[in-house]
Amino acid sequence: MSDKKIKTTEVMYPAGKPPTIHICRCRLSVENRDGSATEYVFDQDLITTGSSDENDIVINDGSVSRSHFRIVHEGGNYLVQDLNSTNGTFVDRVRVREAFLKNGSVITAGRTRIKFASFGEYVEITPHYSFSIGDVVGRSLKMREIFGIVEKIAPTNATVIIEGETGVGKEVVARALHQKSLRAKEPFIVFDCGAVPKDLIESELFGHERGSFTGAYMARQGLFEMANGGTLFLDEIGELTPELQPKLLRAIEHREIRRVGSNRSVKVDVRLIAATNKNLDEEVKGGRFREDLFYRLSVVKILIPPLRERLEDIPLLVRHFLKNGAFNRDAENNQRVKGIDEDALNFLMSYYWPGNVRELLNVIERACSFCDGEFIGAGDLPAHLATFISRSAKGKEERRDTTEEVLKPASSGGFKEAKDKWVERFESEYILSLMKKHNMKIAPAAREAGIDRKYFRKLVKKHNIITDDGEKL
Numbered sequence: 001m002s003d004k005k006i007k008t009t010e011v012m013y014p015a016g017k018p019p020t021i022h023i024c025r026c027r028l029s030v031e032n033r034d035g036s037a038t039e040y041v042f043d044q045d046l047i048t049t050g051s052s053d054e055n056d057i058v059i060n061d062g063s064v065s066r067s068h069f070r071i072v073h074e075g076g077n078y079l080v081q082d083l084n085s086t087n088g089t090f091v092d093r094v095r096v097r098e099a100f101l102k103n104g105s106v107i108t109a110g111r112t113r114i115k116f117a118s119f120g121e122y123v124e125i126t127p128h129y130s131f132s133i134g135d136v137v138g139r140s141l142k143m144r145e146i147f148g149i150v151e152k153i154a155p156t157n158a159t160v161i162i163e164g165e166t167g168v169g170k171e172v173v174a175r176a177l178h179q180k181s182l183r184a185k186e187p188f189i190v191f192d193c194g195a196v197p198k199d200l201i202e203s204e205l206f207g208h209e210r211g212s213f214t215g216a217y218m219a220r221q222g223l224f225e226m227a228n229g230g231t232l233f234l235d236e237i238g239e240l241t242p243e244l245q246p247k248l249l250r251a252i253e254h255r256e257i258r259r260v261g262s263n264r265s266v267k268v269d270v271r272l273i274a275a276t277n278k279n280l281d282e283e284v285k286g287g288r289f290r291e292d293l294f295y296r297l298s299v300v301k302i303l304i305p306p307l308r309e310r311l312e313d314i315p316l317l318v319r320h321f322l323k324n325g326a327f328n329r330d331a332e333n334n335q336r337v338k339g340i341d342e343d344a345l346n347f348l349m350s351y352y353w354p355g356n357v358r359e360l361l362n363v364i365e366r367a368c369s370f371c372d373g374e375f376i377g378a379g380d381l382p383a384h385l386a387t388f389i390s391r392s393a394k395g396k397e398e399r400r401d402t403t404e405e406v407l408k409p410a411s412s413g414g415f416k417e418a419k420d421k422w423v424e425r426f427e428s429e430y431i432l433s434l435m436k437k438h439n440m441k442i443a444p445a446a447r448e449a450g451i452d453r454k455y456f457r458k459l460v461k462k463h464n465i466i467t468d469d470g471e472k473l
Helices: 143-154 170-179 198-204 245-254 280-285 291-297 311-324 342-350 356-370 383-392 398-435 442-449 454-463
Strands: 010-012 020-031 035-043 044-048 069-076 077-082 089-091 094-096 098-102 104-108 112-124 162-163 186-193 231-235 254-257 265-267 272-277 299-305
Touching: 010 094, 020 069, 020 143, 077 089, 094 098, 143 170, 143 299, 162 170, 162 265, 170 186, 170 231, 170 272, 245 254, 245 291, 280 291, 311 342, 311 356, 342 356, 383 398, 383 442, 398 442, 398 454, 442 454
Parallel strands: 162 272, 162 299, 186 231, 231 272
Antiparallel strands: 010 020, 020 035, 020 112, 044 069, 069 077, 077 098, 089 094, 089 104, 104 112, 254 265
């Protein structure tokens, strides 16, 4: 075993300092017959070697098998694994089936010698100079730090998990990672694990053979095969069933999948990006999510803050939506609404945004449809938003009395407890008022709020609100 564990590619957040990213790589120097060496540098977790063109390192040596050996990076270590080669794999002149590697180790396959070395690079993440990366926009410090992380890790093959509330823009960040990567010209495939019936997820991801189940009238590629060479984005990964989690783990570790109803493995070259609005640490502790899959996915974690914690991004987001939204184009494809007036913008900056950026986009799209001039006014905003703002603006004294009333029970608990109590009260009153307006029906209330129906239903359940059929969620 190596005498020192090799750190994985990861983002670190030291107290009081800018975030730092550690990028882990290995170098393989293949000795040529003329005495020179060809160097390969990898940041991926699996490297295959052999005489076949399908390998990451192709060796033109008649004594080397088509698939001779592979190098796996796991648990902070690199290890070499022989793939049942004809002439065997040797590490420092000892034939091995599997062995840990250390800096300076020499792997011999046939008549070819390969020298191994690992190295890492620590890079301090400074806030990005730009207010956008790809289609992600923001001027807040938190977002510009995320832009810096995306810039650094996009060219690597590191698996990424993106965390954040519903509607914060996890898929848009995933697309930015793909667009900045070396795979940008290859497919970017999106799959929502929570939107497909559980008994069909395996077929969707890995494909199936003809006759493998009722209704399988022909063979079909899965999303892993469709994303080959590119990026596969798995949204709501926390919804993946325990039965499918080991199969996903195998696909990540071995870069191969097996279609439903098939005994043949198919090689795939896919970068995986996952997203969730769940706390996967808690899911692992509760036994609902495999720990080994969690660590395999969490090579790099990006946490996107909710919109209420970065209100300074709202003016930039509004301009972005107005400029790029298809809903704001006339018959000649010109931008119809040019901007937003100060009163309307102040309303937006004063709102809580439980549906985050997705809700803001819905609000702007609706406002454009009501706007008769070149600028969105306060009267063009949805009624529920205007009602919330008007209630919060009834006067300083009334607001101060309400604030003191809400915060008094939490005064001994400090800022966080007081803030949580305020948010809890707002959520409850806002959701209840919308439900009453729509006769306690979830679907129309969610539409007016601009919130995903599943998330709105969770809020209804959280605050013990009775639905139209008398069911207490």
